[in-house]
Amino acid sequence: MDDLLELSAAIVESGDIDKPFNRITNELSEVADGLAVVESFSHSVVVDSGDGLVAFDASHANTGAAVVDAIQGWRSDPVRRLIYTHGHADHVGGSIHFDAAYDGIDVVGHENVARRFDRYRTTNSWNVLINARQFGGVRGDFQMGDGEAPNFIPPDTLHPTHVVGDHDTIEIGSRTIELHHARGETDDHLWGWMPNERWLFAGDFVIWNFPNAGNPQKVQRFPIEWAAALRDMASRRPEILLPAHGLPVGGADRIEEMLTTIAGALEHLVANVLEMMNAGEVLDTIIHSVRVDGDLLAKPYLRPLYDEPEFVIRNVWRQFGGWWDGAPSRLKPSPDAVLASELAALAGGAEKLAARAAELAGVEDFRLASHLADLAAWAAPDDAAIHGIRADVYRARRAAETSLMAKGIFAGAMRESQAITD
Template sequence: MNPVELSSRIIDTGNPEPPHNRVLDELFEVEDGVAVVESFSHCWALKTQEGLVCVDASGSGSGENVVEALRGWSKDPINFIVYTHGHLDHVGGSGAFIEDADRRSQKKPVVIAHEAVLDRFNRYRLTGDWNTFINKRQFGGITPRAEVGTTRIGIGGIGPKFLPESVADPEITYEDSYLLEVGGKTLELNHGRGETDDHTWVWDEEKKTVFAGDFVIWTFPNAGNPQKVQRYALEWAKVLREMITRGAEQVYPAHGLPIVGRERVEVVLGDMAEALEYLTDATLELMNNGARLDTIIHEVCVPDHLSDKPWLAPLYDEPEFVVRNIYRLYGGWWDGDPSRLKPAPDSLLAKEIISLMGSIEKLIERAEELAEKGELRLACHLVELAVQSEPEHEGAQRTRASIYWQRRSAERSLMSKGIFAAAARESEATYGEVTPRTKMRDAVRKSME
């Protein structure tokens, strides 16, 4: 189905028609001279009198398919690639674009990005194994030590390095804004912080069009990812407000469906901004009253009138994680509990609690009782204590696996599902029964349905 027609119907009716984040590796021309290859992430292409400008290059696992789809639409040289930010699902496919230029004896594309993208790439090189580990865990996998540095990341790198050597570094970088003039078209690149600190959104004044990158993703804003560096909820909202103020009539995101029509733009971007502003205001109010993080994460939630919007569904990130990130940004890493400022090792605390209960079996039994009642947060605490006390206790590990599979089934967001599934598989691995892991791209598709 045409993505514009689908998007317009969803926004006009307020009824979801999943999947809203389609990973098809197929090209749709959404207007004359503007096309999208829906992938993970999307690649947007604009025709100019001198050739193509592409916004994002998709991931290394999809780059070749994206280029093939583009070449079915236009054989013109690809003069520029704009990275909206440095996440691998946006830059990983750049090598395929360069190879395509070489095959056609065309000049390779010039890559433009915010200056902080280079800092991100350097950080990825410093923490390659760590990023491999956390990205596998995010999508429900575990990384045995023998696999570190050698495993394909479905949305990122292929090969021995998390940041593939084929990824093109930006040749042109900017600090606040950059004016790209090419082939009779003028595009304004603007920096903003939201999901990342290196984010670019592209403004076409003539057509009142925003190429939004990950500022719009058709799920709840990814401002809380529990395994990633700091994210910026309030600044994200300010960028969305600026897009509205500019008079945007089309918003073309890197994930999800195009938004066409000024009223639809105002509805979707306005709802996203309001949700982020509310979470920030409510969190800061409690912080200013001296509340601990524990109180804040259990009291602050999205207002009811926003919670059922199809474009705010917590299918990838979720509001509770965003609240944690807001607290971290303004309040630091300590959660306010003095016992956790300089805590004892978890294993020693676990042994003390088990000694009070009389046996590890009693702790396991209580965890199972809580899980049967649906009190999964408490059940997870207790079963973690059991495993921390005796990591080789098969009964504890089996109960842990069972509870975390149950916890995974009860969650909506991919991040929660992935981490809980990884925990279950971690326990299964101790007694030799590992549940097969869904391929990451398939997991992404399923999570967005």
């Protein structure tokens, strides 16, 4: 069993990014007396109250059974309370396995969790598709229009029986657990604080990556409130930080620096975007102007390997500026295929656009290469040679990206074109 606090301290202090710290082992590690973490997708963090166990998050439907097994190997006492930090599938889907293992479990969640579950049911096929794309570029047999999609979350996922608004306090056994609501990655997020032990349960406010505040395929995120929540957490001087992804962290000074650094990165990004918006700049200018300092992005807990700052800029714009990006032609645009056909005709054929895309990709100008590859494919949607070039462009672009979200979308484009060439 690894000493997770020792491992995270070594990573934070040394900046050594070669050590793994977002692990899915389904193994349990005790990090303090009566406190354990099962590293999974997402983690389940478990507290022994002396009168039953309290678990923060149930992990995914595919990993929940292994999580329950790990907990039962640690303590024979039942899980009496299951607290959802938020309603994402990887935090609640495993509840079906908790329900099977423990009788009468009390599920605690924010009042917006039920609304989220309703939305997931209404948009089930869409959520299956975008998550398949996000985590690998569209995989599996389901495609939109092919019939009934699998369930995005299990239909018998447990709903909260104890609903929390802005805050609540739970007394169980010898433990006091404060629950605080704040918007960040979601609008239904709770973070937990145990004041006597000084343990902080951060959920997805800390993910050991740049904050997931810009996901290009998901609903609105809230970076301003996210940063404020992190500063609230830091002000309490926690001794142990327990995120839902990545390693737990020990030491009040180390945790405070980590939380305030993440908050500062978000605050700086948002301030720069809003300054440019207030000056009347369009989204295109802002995207290509605002940057996060490279030294910050090099920190082990701020690397843009999942989400990335450019996507957060778009989410700030969407939150305050709506969906129009400021370009008049894109307010009521021509269909992509019509515009592409016109440009292809002007260029001398879709083949010319595709050939130039290949040249640009060869010198790693992937942004422009992708535009031309798309235009060529839209102008000649059945041309296998053109789609072969487009697939090559996006294969190369995927390899050059750092964030999983960008890699997934570009892999999806690559596979779209590969399907034409097959």
